[in-house]
Amino acid sequence: MRWILLGSYLLLTVGPVGAQLYSDGLLQAKQAKDSANLQFTVTELLSSASPEVRDKLRNVTVVSPARSPVDPDFPLGFFSNSAAQEIIIPVQSKKFFNDYLVLRAWFEKRGCDQTSVASYLAIVMTRRPESRSVGSPLDAFGVSESNAIQVQYVDSVSLGNLNSGMKFILAHELGHIYYGDGIADTLEDQIAREERADAFAMDILAAAHERPYGVVPLFSATRFNDPSMEHAPFGTHPLSHSRLDALAGRLRRVPEQFFSPQQDADKERERTFRLANEIDKIVVALRHEEFVRARDELVREYPPSTFKLACR
Ligand SMILES: [Zn+2]
Numbered sequence: 001m002r003w004i005l006l007g008s009y010l011l012l013t014v015g016p017v018g019a020q021l022y023s024d025g026l027l028q029a030k031q032a033k034d035s036a037n038l039q040f041t042v043t044e045l046l047s048s049a050s051p052e053v054r055d056k057l058r059n060v061t062v063v064s065p066a067r068s069p070v071d072p073d074f075p076l077g078f079f080s081n082s083a084a085q086e087i088i089i090p091v092q093s094k095k096f097f098n099d100y101l102v103l104r105a106w107f108e109k110r111g112c113d114q115t116s117v118a119s120y121l122a123i124v125m126t127r128r129p130e131s132r133s134v135g136s137p138l139d140a141f142g143v144s145e146s147n148a149i150q151v152q153y154v155d156s157v158s159l160g161n162l163n164s165g166m167k168f169i170l171a172h173e174l175g176h177i178y179y180g181d182g183i184a185d186t187l188e189d190q191i192a193r194e195e196r197a198d199a200f201a202m203d204i205l206a207a208a209h210e211r212p213y214g215v216v217p218l219f220s221a222t223r224f225n226d227p228s229m230e231h232a233p234f235g236t237h238p239l240s241h242s243r244l245d246a247l248a249g250r251l252r253r254v255p256e257q258f259f260s261p262q263q264d265a266d267k268e269r270e271r272t273f274r275l276a277n278e279i280d281k282i283v284v285a286l287r288h289e290e291f292v293r294a295r296d297e298l299v300r301e302y303p304p305s306t307f308k309l310a311c312r
Helices: 006-012 024-047 051-056 091-109 115-125 152-178 187-207 215-225 241-253 265-287 291-301 304-309
Strands: 061-063 079-081 086-088
Touching: 024 051, 024 061, 024 091, 024 152, 024 187, 079 152, 086 152, 091 115, 091 152, 091 215, 115 215, 115 291, 115 304, 152 187, 152 215, 187 241, 215 265, 241 265
Parallel strands: 061 086
Antiparallel strands: 079 086
């Protein structure tokens, strides 16, 4: 499994337990449906993979515990267990990703500045003290999911990003299982494994002619796991500049792999380049040497008390 730096995790979580983002009841109600849907997506992804890959991964199952078994409060944790041929997608992680995507689309549609959303992510992803009371993405900003998804744009954009992002995550985990990855001894080795799993995911998505646009919101949230940053060890799948560069590079090198031959090639190539540009923007933000300090200023400037007024 990939419970990296479990020791420091245990040390650092002695103390007050964070308030839950979602109730047990809400998460448990989603469990059966989540694992069935995700299992279906894995089958679908593998159906266009090579016979060798398909055969090696045919027994992979998706397990959806309510919360992460290793780190129950972490909002975006996805795992694999190569020995057990299991992908572990906590219901809470998928729900958090969904709610963040609804919030993003809601802000986009209404033309609101998303800086306060970045402040929210900085708080929950790095478990600042404010995370104990800030709540789920939609609660924090006082947005009702049922109201938000009545807006066609919000519904279709958030759902598209969720499906695309989950496909990338599942394909990445399939990569870890394909290579039999376990815990790496060093951060360098771990990042090398992440890049190999990403490349595997891109192969799987290319075979299915899927453009992985869900990686932009996914990595916008998980960029707070960058190993160069404080608290980063909480994250699984450490993000790095080189991971993002490799993804964007692949999209630019062979854009036609990520759409179907039946689609308008000029238009789709342009969209694929735009996606690569969006990934570059995350790299720029990460490379910013002031990122950690900027994050503290961000939260000071946009504290949780301002969230509900951010997009009225
Ligand atoms: Zn990984």
